[in-house]
Amino acid sequence: MRESRSTYSTTRSRINAPKKARRNGKAGEEETFLKPREKYQAINETIRMYQLKNMTRYLCQVANVSPSGYYKWLQNTQKDALREESDYQDYLLLKSIYDQAKGKIGYRGFYMALVDILDQPINHKKILRLMRKFNLYAKIRRANPYRHLEKATEAHRRIPNHLNREFNQDEPGKVFLTDITYLQYRGGQTAYLSCVKDVATREIVAYVLSTTLKMSIVYETLEQLNIHLDGNLHPEAIIHSDQGFHYTHPEFQQLVKEMGLKQSMSRRGNCLDNAPMESFFGHFKDEVDYKEAESLAELHTLVVDYMNHYNHTRKQWTLKKMTPANYRSHLIAA
Structure with a gap:
């Protein structure tokens, strides 16, 4: 009986032990008290520490809280765990x-x-x-400064922005975007990637990797686009680009006309007019370790592998969670 009283005394002193000091709202006075959840925690720790059984009601009475409140807190604690x-x-x-x-x-x-x-x-x-x-933050890409290309001469003609940011297309092969980005790899070497993107399906339908910015890079890109079209040209097909030196060049514009495409250009200094193409280059640079390539051949392999992945296995949220290739089939079927 004496040992039992000693346990009760220890328990009572533990429950009543002040944990935090809080003001009671009166100036110059301070009162120590516990919040209900702190009392429930103290009761639970006491029961576990001293292996007490059938004493929950007594401990709640000592702590001036209701047993139902304690059991509700215990249930919520278990759910949280x-x-x-x-x-x-x-x-x-x-x-x-x-x-x-x-x-x-x-x-x-x-x-x-x-x-x-x-x-x-x-x-x-x-x-x-x-x-x-758990701090699983996506690594955000940071904009890289583009090298200034040679200024266009007076012989180069700029084309109006016929596309006017109408990127929501549902007909494959109607609107194409094109642009060039640079890729710096091991040894401070630089390569250039020219791409054509189908706005409706998000597919990259033509791409060329080159070590030079000569006009040949865009000529080869148009040739690949022509192979992709295979004579199936949309009657309102349009190709949109920025006002770069390559796209204002008279020979490039003549080739576009011969292919039956209508040419469109972004406004000067307005990258948003060609946003989907810029977005693709951003994802490419995020997801491909091109800087680790030891040679142009290795870089070319990385580019080819990523293009296949992007078109055929990389699902996109805004394409109804399909890959670009699957979405093209979906649009054609619809």
Whole structure:
């Protein structure tokens, strides 16, 4: 009996032990008290520490809280623990995808990757919450300064912006975008990538890698585009570019006319007029380790592999979670 009283005394002193000091609202006075959840925590720790049984009501009475409130807090605590465990397991799955993508993936990419892995993918809102919780932030690309190309001469003619940012197209082969970007790889060497993108399907339908910025790079790109079209030219087909030296060149403009394409150009200094093309180059530089290429041949292999991946296996959220090639088939069927 004496030992039991000693345990009760120890328990009472533990429950009543002040944890935090808070003001009671009166100037010059301070009162020490615990919030209900802090009392529930103290009760739980006491029961666990001293292996007490059938004393919950007594401890709640000592702490001046209701037993029902304690049991509700305990139930919520258990739910929180289960949720934390579930979140951690989902985090491990996301982390494996994140590492495989080298951190260059956002919540939409996670969702589309999980569709192929899970019978019931994680909701994109939960993916966002887990990314914030476990610091799985996508590596954001930073704009690289473009080299200033040679200024166009008076003989070069600029074309009006006929496209006018009408990027929402649903007919494959109607609107094409083209541009050139530079790729610096090992040894300070520079290569140039010229591409043509189908606005409706997001496919890269023509591309050329070159070590020079001579006009041959755009001539070869047009030749590849012509092979892609294979005589199936849309009656309103248009090709849009910026006002770069290559696209204002009379010979380039003549070739475009001979192909039956209508030419359009962005306004001067306005990259948003060719935004989808700029966006593709940004993703390319994010997802391809082109800077690690030891030679032009190795860089060419990286480019070819990525183009195949981009067109045939890389799903896009705004293409109804399809790849560009699948979306083209979807549009044609529709």
